[in-house]
Amino acid sequence: MTTENEKQLDNEQAQIKAERHKARQQKLKAGVDAKIAAAQGEKGILLVLTGNGKGKSTSGFGTVARAVGHGKKAAVVQFIKGTWECGERNLLEGAGVAFHVMGTGFTWETQDREKDTAAALVAWEAAEALLQDESIDCVMLDELTYMVSYHYLDVERVLTALKNRPPMQHVIITGRACHRAIIELADTVSEVQPVKHAFEAGIKAQPGFDY
Helix, strand or coil: CCCHHHHHHHHHHHHHHHHHHHHHHHHHHHHHHHHHHHCCCCCCCEEEEECCCCCHHHHHHHHHHHHHHCCCCEEEEECCCCCCCCHHHHHHHCCCCEEEECCCCCHHHHCCHHHHHHHHHHHHHHHHHHCCCCCCCEEEEECHHHHHHCCCCCHHHHHHHHHCCCCCCEEEEECCCCCHHHHHHCCEEEECCCCCCHHHHCCCCCCCCCC
16 A cells, blocks of 8 residues: 555655646747747748658648638649649639649650740749739749759749749749759758658559549
8 A cells, every 4th residue: 555655755756747847848938939039020931842752732732721811812833733633723723822734744744855844934934923923922833843953944043033022922832852042042941751652552642632
């Protein structure tokens, strides 16, 4: 049986643990509060979502949905995946988000560099117009990184448009192997890395989950 002394010791140890936990949380809160107090600037954010893992476009569309939920005006330019049905596009177009889709879709399907380059330029011209439009609060350039790495678009032309956009306009760029110059320009960069992927186990992409 537990004696009164043992119960008292257990209570004292529990109280010490609780006090230590409270002290740690107070220190953590003080650090967070200090960072919040110091971060008072406002500007349009350039967000890059890159890496070989799944979920980059999904994350970008989530940010677009967040913008729309706050009454902001958003637009999306889709490179690469244009010919696929897109659940996010089905939903967001109904919420007033304008989509500009590169007509050729996956470049490994067309296998036509000249055609893909021409299609990329048409889509990029739409992007440039959005990046000059002060009424657009958030622009998503889905899979833009491939257009630069495949040399369908000149990186300096892309950088110029990003640098000269309206000061409060947010931009989201998604895709693997983002060019280092775009990463250097970006305010926030997240790299998504794969651990496991159902496709590698022979499971096909499924509507409502993968696209």
